Amino acid sequence: MKIDHNTYRILVVEDNPGDFLLVEDFLSEHLKSPDLTHVTRFKSARSLLDEYPDTFDVILLDLSLPDIDKETLVTEARNIGQTIPVIILTGYADLDFAVKSLAQGVSDYLIKDTISALVLYKSILYAQERHRFIQSLRESEKRYMDLFHLSPTPIWVYELDTLRFMDVNEAAEHHYGYSKDEFLSMTIRDIRPEEEIPKMEKTVKESGEKAIRFFSGVFKHRKKNGEVIDVEITSNPIIFGRKKAEIVQATDITEKLMQMRAIEEQNKRLRDIAWTQSHIVRAPVARLMGLIDLIRNRETDEAERNQYLEYIYESAEEMDEIIRGIVDASQTVIKKENQ
Amino acid sequence: MSIQTMIVDDDPIFAMMFKKIIARESFFNSPKEFGNGLLASEHLKSTYDPSTSYIIFLDINMPVMNGWEFLAAISEFAYPKNTLVFIVTSSINQADLVRSKENEYVIKFLTKPILSNTIIELKKSIKERLAD
Numbered sequence: 001m002k003i004d005h006n007t008y009r010i011l012v013v014e015d016n017p018g019d020f021l022l023v024e025d026f027l028s029e030h031l032k033s034p035d036l037t038h039v040t041r042f043k044s045a046r047s048l049l050d051e052y053p054d055t056f057d058v059i060l061l062d063l064s065l066p067d068i069d070k071e072t073l074v075t076e077a078r079n080i081g082q083t084i085p086v087i088i089l090t091g092y093a094d095l096d097f098a099v100k101s102l103a104q105g106v107s108d109y110l111i112k113d114t115i116s117a118l119v120l121y122k123s124i125l126y127a128q129e130r131h132r133f134i135q136s137l138r139e140s141e142k143r144y145m146d147l148f149h150l151s152p153t154p155i156w157v158y159e160l161d162t163l164r165f166m167d168v169n170e171a172a173e174h175h176y177g178y179s180k181d182e183f184l185s186m187t188i189r190d191i192r193p194e195e196e197i198p199k200m201e202k203t204v205k206e207s208g209e210k211a212i213r214f215f216s217g218v219f220k221h222r223k224k225n226g227e228v229i230d231v232e233i234t235s236n237p238i239i240f241g242r243k244k245a246e247i248v249q250a251t252d253i254t255e256k257l258m259q260m261r262a263i264e265e266q267n268k269r270l271r272d273i274a275w276t277q278s279h280i281v282r283a284p285v286a287r288l289m290g291l292i293d294l295i296r297n298r299e300t301d302e303a304e305r306n307q308y309l310e311y312i313y314e315s316a317e318e319m320d321e322i323i324r325g326i327v328d329a330s331q332t333v334i335k336k337e338n339q
Numbered sequence: 340m341s342i343q344t345m346i347v348d349d350d351p352i353f354a355m356m357f358k359k360i361i362a363r364e365s366f367f368n369s370p371k372e373f374g375n376g377l378l379a380s381e382h383l384k385s386t387y388d389p390s391t392s393y394i395i396f397l398d399i400n401m402p403v404m405n406g407w408e409f410l411a412a413i414s415e416f417a418y419p420k421n422t423l424v425f426i427v428t429s430s431i432n433q434a435d436l437v438r439s440k441e442n443e444y445v446i447k448f449l450t451k452p453i454l455s456n457t458i459i460e461l462k463k464s465i466k467e468r469l470a471d
Contacts, residue, residue: 275432279400282429283350286451290356293454298359311352 014062015040029117042068063090078104085127160244163187177224211237229254284315344370347379348398376409399428419443
């Protein structure tokens with residue numbers, strides 16, 4: 001006879017002393033040192049579990065206990081089963097309940113009259129393995145759901161045929177101002193300004209039909225408060241709830257675009273200044289040089305000289321005005337920069 | 340062979356100075372003045388004679404029709420062979436210089452001010468070109 005040397009901490013909830021003895025007997029056949037805790041009421045089991053949630057590896061639960069009806073017990077067993085595997089012990093009479101409890105998340109049920117040491121041992125072993133497996137599956141599922149729901153970027157899934165939202169994450173709720181329930185009663189048309197809808201429908205049709213992966217583009221969206229934002233969309237096809245759908249990530253680039261526009265405007269102003277420098281500023285300077293050249297290198301009478309001096313003064317004045325203009329333009333650039 | 344000199348510039352002081360500088364060279368006899376490209380191109384179109392040589396001193400930055408637009412306008416009727424254009428501008432913008440090199444009428448890109456000795460060299464290069 002094979003003896004398992006691992007320690008099993010087992011809570012037995014059984015009000016019938018004979019049945020408990022039997023269970024104890026069977027367990028000792030395959031387990032070197034079963035660590036048994038025996039209670040006869042569900043209430044005691046409940047308070048034990050509440051107080052020491054991590055104390056037990058498995059629970060053997062009699063379905064007919066004096067302090068709880070079977071219906072409620074099955075529900076309770078399901079709750080407990082979320083954290084500790086539960087094996088229900090029952091008689092033939094309660095077979096229906098037992099089967100139902102399986103569907104609700106109980107690990108196994110054993111008919112008392114047919115229990116043998118081996119059956120009980122195997123059931124405990126399987127229950128633990130299955131529990132561990134389900135637990136890791138749940139963790140992985142939660143991890144991936146968290147990636148969706150806790151992503152700082154708004155993400156949603158919409159159905160291709162109806163354009164209805166099928167799921168949205170918290171960032172989408174937060175950014176667009178709609179609650180999840182509101183989203184789920186809307187289509188992706190409802191987060192767009194009227195005039196953007198034809199463009200969106202065309203894009204959905206094209207990218208949806210061809211099932212384009214990693215589609216990206218820039219669109220305008222409208223929040224619940226009416227604010228229109230520029231968003232960069234990336235999307236991928238996905239089968240969601242057996243429907244053809246798209247998973248969409250929307251990054252708000254309104255501010256980025258505004259900054260870019262401001263920079264472009266700024267550049268234009270600087271280009272204007274540079275153009276003025278080369279075309280306008282040099283004109284009076286060149287004229288001044290020419291006039292001085294005339295006075296120096298030509299024979300001139302007094303009337304001519306006076307005329308030239310007048311021109312020189314006019315050119316200097318013109319330059320003064322141009323320089324003031326440049327200073328004003330530069331100040332506009334600086335002011336815009338400080339805003 | 341007759342030579343017709345044209346000054347196209349919106350700055351009357353520059354035009355006056357330029358006339359003074361070229362006055363000594365009888366080569367540029369009685370230059371005609373135009374305040375913008377449109378006046379100049381209309382005059383050239385109505386009086387254009389393929390046997391006359393035209394020497395045009397052209398400013399770029401002008402109201403109504405600028406220097407580039409003038410060059411585009413005359414390309415519809417004038418031959419580069421007898422229409423020699425000198426860009427005379429206060430611009431020291433590299434882009435203007437590059438653009439002028441690509442134009443078939445433009446012989447040279449001159450930056451203001453135009454001083455007396457520039458004209459002597461200019462006359463030499465024009466004579467060589469017309470003799471070709």
